[in-house]
Amino acid sequence: MSFIKLSSYHGTSSSGDIKELIGLSQDIEGRTVVVLEDIIDTGNTLDELHKIFKAKKVKQFKIGTLFFKPEAYTKQHKIDYIGMEIPNEFIVGYGLDYDELGRNLPEVYQLHTQNMINLILFGKPGAGKGTQANVLKEKYDLVHISTGDVFRYNMKNDTELGKLAKSYIDKGDLVPDEVTINMLEAEVDKNPEAKGFIFDGFPRTIAQANALDAFLTTKEWTVSGTIALDAPDEVLIERLLERGKDSGRADDQDRDKIANRFDEYNEKTAPLINFYTAQNKFSSVDAIGKVEEVTARLSAVIDEL
Numbered sequence: 001m002s003f004i005k006l007s008s009y010h011g012t013s014s015s016g017d018i019k020e021l022i023g024l025s026q027d028i029e030g031r032t033v034v035v036l037e038d039i040i041d042t043g044n045t046l047d048e049l050h051k052i053f054k055a056k057k058v059k060q061f062k063i064g065t066l067f068f069k070p071e072a073y074t075k076q077h078k079i080d081y082i083g084m085e086i087p088n089e090f091i092v093g094y095g096l097d098y099d100e101l102g103r104n105l106p107e108v109y110q111l112h113t114q115n116m117i118n119l120i121l122f123g124k125p126g127a128g129k130g131t132q133a134n135v136l137k138e139k140y141d142l143v144h145i146s147t148g149d150v151f152r153y154n155m156k157n158d159t160e161l162g163k164l165a166k167s168y169i170d171k172g173d174l175v176p177d178e179v180t181i182n183m184l185e186a187e188v189d190k191n192p193e194a195k196g197f198i199f200d201g202f203p204r205t206i207a208q209a210n211a212l213d214a215f216l217t218t219k220e221w222t223v224s225g226t227i228a229l230d231a232p233d234e235v236l237i238e239r240l241l242e243r244g245k246d247s248g249r250a251d252d253q254d255r256d257k258i259a260n261r262f263d264e265y266n267e268k269t270a271p272l273i274n275f276y277t278a279q280n281k282f283s284s285v286d287a288i289g290k291v292e293e294v295t296a297r298l299s300a301v302i303d304e305l
C-alpha cells in the first residue's frame with residue numbers, strides 16, 4: 001500500500017488548482033491500482049489521479065470513496081465504490097483534512113458557516129429605498145452601503161480615494177468604476193463582522209455588477225438577491241413633489257426634472273434587471289402602502305433567499 005497526497009482546497013472552498021504534495025515512490029507500471037478517497041466532490045482531484053496513473057502506465061485503475069457529492073461532481077470518470085452519497089455541503093471529521101480545518105473529529109459534521117445576506121436594492125426616486133434600507137439593516141443586522149454617502153464621506157474627509165474621485169469630477173469626467181468599487185471595498189472591509197450588506201446605488205451598469213461579483217468572490221460571498229421597489233410613476237411624482245416642499249431640493253420640485261430622473265433610472269436599470277433575472281436573483285415588490293407593509297413584502301423575499 002502506498003500513499004499519494006493531493007491538495008485542492010483553500011479554506012472551505014475548492015480552489016480548482018491541484019497540487020501533488022506527496023508522490024508515488026515505486027514503479028506501478030502494469031499493475032492494478034485501487035485508490036481509496038475520503039471524499040469526492042467536484043472530481044478535480046480524481047481527474048488529476050487519472051492523469052498520474054495513465055502516465056505511469058498502470059494496467060487497471062479503480063476508485064473508491066467514503067463520501068460522494070453527486071450534486072457537485074462535474075467529471076465523467078466512473079467511481080467504482082461509493083460508501084455514502086451526501087448533499088453538497090462542507091463536512092469535517094474523521095481524517096477529512098481541508099487545510100487542517102476540523103480534522104480528526106470523532107464523527108462527521110456539517111461545518112456551520114455564516115449565512116451572508118448581500119442585497120442590492122433598486123428603486124426609482126421616491127420609491128422608499130432609503131427608508132426600507134434603514135428598516136432592513138436593523139431587522140437583519142446588515143450594513144447599508146449607499147454609493148452617494150460613500151462618495152460624500154471620502155470627498156469630505158479628503159481621503160486618497162476622495163481626492164482621486166474629485167480629480168475626475170473637477171475635470172467634468174465620470175469617476176471610473178475602479179475608484180467606485182475601491183470605495184465600496186473599503187466600506188465592506190470596515191465591517192468584518194457584518195452578517196451581510198445592502199448595496200444602494202451600486203451597481204448601475206453590467207460592468208459594475210461584474211466588478212461587484214468579482215470582489216465578493218474574493219471573500220467567498222455572492223449577491224444573494226436584488227429587489228426592486230415598484231410603484232406607478234404618477235404616485236412617485238406626487239411623493240417627490242410633496243417631499244420637495246420640505247427638502248428644498250430643486251430636483252424634487254420640478255415634474256420635468258423628475259421625469260428625466262425616471263428615464264435615466266429605466267435606461268440604466270433595465271440591463272441590470274435582465275442580468276440578475278438570468279441568474280434567478282431578481283425580484284420586484286409593490287412599494288405602495290405603509291412602511292411596515294412594504295417591509296413585510298421585502299422580508300418575504302429575503303427570507304426565501
